[in-house]
Amino acid sequence: MSKPVRVAILGATGAVGTELIALLADRNFPLADLRLLASPRSQGQVVEFQGEKLTIEPVTEGCFENIDIVLASAGGSISKTWLPKAVAAGAVAIDNSSAFRMDPLVPLVIPEINPQAAQHHQGIIANPNCSTILMNMAVYPLHQVQPVQRIVVATYQSASGAGARAMAEVQTQAQAILDGNPAQPEIFPYPLAFNLFPHNSPLNSEGYCEEEVKMVKETQKIFGVPDLRITATCIRVPVLRAHSEAVNLEFASPFPVEQARDLIAKAPGVKLVEDWEKNYFPMPLEASGKDEVLVGRIRQDISHPCGLELWLSGDQIRKGAALNAVQIAELLVNKGWLRSSPATALTV
Numbered sequence: 377m378s379k380p381v382r383v384a385i386l387g388a389t390g391a392v393g394t395e396l397i398a399l400l401a402d403r404n405f406p407l408a409d410l411r412l413l414a415s416p417r418s419q420g421q422v423v424e425f426q427g428e429k430l431t432i433e434p435v436t437e438g439c440f441e442n443i444d445i446v447l448a449s450a451g452g453s454i455s456k457t458w459l460p461k462a463v464a465a466g467a468v469a470i471d472n473s474s475a476f477r478m479d480p481l482v483p484l485v486i487p488e489i490n491p492q493a494a495q496h497h498q499g500i501i502a503n504p505n506c507s508t509i510l511m512n513m514a515v516y517p518l519h520q521v522q523p524v525q526r527i528v529v530a531t532y533q534s535a536s537g538a539g540a541r542a543m544a545e546v547q548t549q550a551q552a553i554l555d556g557n558p559a560q561p562e563i564f565p566y567p568l569a570f571n572l573f574p575h576n577s578p579l580n581s582e583g584y585c586e587e588e589v590k591m592v593k594e595t596q597k598i599f600g601v602p603d604l605r606i607t608a609t610c611i612r613v614p615v616l617r618a619h620s621e622a623v624n625l626e627f628a629s630p631f632p633v634e635q636a637r638d639l640i641a642k643a644p645g646v647k648l649v650e651d652w653e654k655n656y657f658p659m660p661l662e663a664s665g666k667d668e669v670l671v672g673r674i675r676q677d678i679s680h681p682c683g684l685e686l687w688l689s690g691d692q693i694r695k696g697a698a699l700n701a702v703q704i705a706e707l708l709v710n711k712g713w714l715r716s717s718p719a720t721a722l723t724v
Contacts, residue, residue, distance in 0.1 A: 380408035387450030388412035395698035463499030506696030517643035534615035575610035618660035663689035
């Protein structure tokens with residue numbers, strides 16, 4: 377790694393922020409300084425980091441001075457307000473919200489897929505949606521060999537996608553139901569324990585929710601194929617952590633299943649998990665806490681000669697969010713793609 381850099385985490389007390397702190401330590405990220413930023417209600421909390429006690433600071437004017445990289449995971453409105461200020465102060469911001477993903481001037485990056493896009497940043501790099509990252513990690517190794525023509529995906533998304541409070545809500549609801557009491561939803565619109573429902577993001581006029589549209593538009597941008605045909609159905613399921621997805625792929629000509637398995641097995645950031653005799657394939661319990669996206673049950677689509685089916689599970693908080701952001705930061709440091717002087721703030 378190159379010389380140490382100064383990092384700020386915006387949203388340091390959330391589920392992803394907590395994971396970012398752990399990953400910086402686990403991966404021996406070259407830190408000269410670490411600043412933890414959150415809302416005023418978290419001000420003064422103390423976090424242990426590599427034997428030191430770091431105090432949570434509020435987000436204020438001037439808090440990004442002398443910072444090289446901002447890892448942001450505090451929501452779209454916070455990112456829109458504060459990241460242009462971070463850019464103006466000379467930092468590069470890696471944003472986990474949807475605020476800048478579809479901005480044509482902002483790279484949308486998965487380091488295993490399009491690392492070169494990060495080089496062309498103007499101060500902000502966007503982290504894709506968690507479901508998009510997990511799907512693309514499995515699909516891209518095949519797409520490189522034979523371009524995919526159409527993707528049909530159904531997601532099974534855990535509570536972690538809505539944050540730490542949502543995870544706690546599912547646990548509380550489950551206990552309430554087991555005790556014979558009604559489940560009380562607060563974070564989600566409906567009880568999630570022992571239940572499932574379509575993703576609770578807003579619907580558009582075509583009946584697609586925001587989460588589904590994100591998967592479509594972001595994949596087209598990351599792959600550089602704006603007319604790639606994709607349709608998605610996103611579902612919330614009563615799993616604490618790690619999303620799963622059923623993916624159907626259509627190619628222009630048949631794609632041999634054994635070749636697909638071999639490509640997945642060799643792909644970076646992906647692990648092939650298949651035992652056909654035991655009917656054993658990726659599961660969210662086993663994907664939780666893992667860096668790799670687990671992919672398996674790769675088989676011929678019996679309804680289409682040029683179709684493949686696959687199943688995956690991946691940790692939404694790690695590769696679906698925090699790990700991808702830290703990998704982008706490592707890319708910037710290793711390639712020398714950071715900026716050395718303040719820039720004009722982006723307009724949003």
